[in-house]
Amino acid sequence: MGSSTRLAKLISTIAFSTYFFIIIFQVPIFSVPCRKGICTTPLELTSSQLIASEVVPLFIVKALIYPGALARAIFKQKTIPSYRNLLHDFNTRTISVASELQRLEVLAGSYLSVGGAILGLIKPGRMGLFGILLLMWGLIRELIMGKSGFSYAKGIQIYPTIFIALVSAFFSITRDVRKIIRTFNLKHIRKAKHF
Known part of the structure; x- marks a missing residue:
């Protein structure tokens, strides 16, 4: 029983690290x-x-987006962005409140995803999983609306990495991983008894 708990803890730690990184x-x-x-x-x-x-x-927002800007600069082999000019790209375009409200699931899912990553440093929970699920639901709904001819749904895409985020958010919940491991152990024990 102790080995399954340790295995579940290891799997959830690796999964949360992946989710946090993404x-x-x-x-x-x-x-x-x-x-x-x-x-x-x-x-x-x-x-x-x-x-x-x-x-x-603004200093909290800058602290949140600086790791990603730093990683992007290193990955693209560009100069490291200065902390002072970090928000320069965020003031380039205004978008109507109506179009933001039409993407409410995407916005709420983004908030929950970020909150799940930050609060998960203390204790990983279901917030990140619910955030990614809500985000996927909103994006898929927007894509369906875009195919139906709604103009506000244009320019929306889903990348395959969202599925990695979904799987890692699910497996970061230790209790659920422990239940899965116990289920597989019980099936393995029952098969061994039949032979």
Whole structure:
């Protein structure tokens, strides 16, 4: 029983690390029009909304988006961005409130995804999983609307990395992983008894 608990803890730690990396280091998982122009990560969408609403001080938003900007600069072999000019790209375009409200699931899913990554440092939970599920639901709904001819759904894409985020968010919940391991152990024991 102790080995299954340790295995579940190991699997959930690796899964949460993957989820945290995808969210905080801003690996592109979708493409949607936003105040920045085109947002490709939940953190970009959340940050552009936080900057526009002016609810959170800018230094907190900068602290959130700097790891992703740093990783992107290293990956693309560009100069490391300065902390002072970090928000330069976020004030380039205004988008109507009506079009943001039409993407409410995407916005709420982005907030929950980012919150799940940050709060998961204390204790991984279901917030990140619900965020990714809500995000996927909103994006798929938008894509269906786009095929139906609605103009506000144009420019939306889903990247395959969103499925990696979904799987890692699910497996970061230790209790669920422990239940899966116990289920497989019980099936293995029952098969061994039959032989």
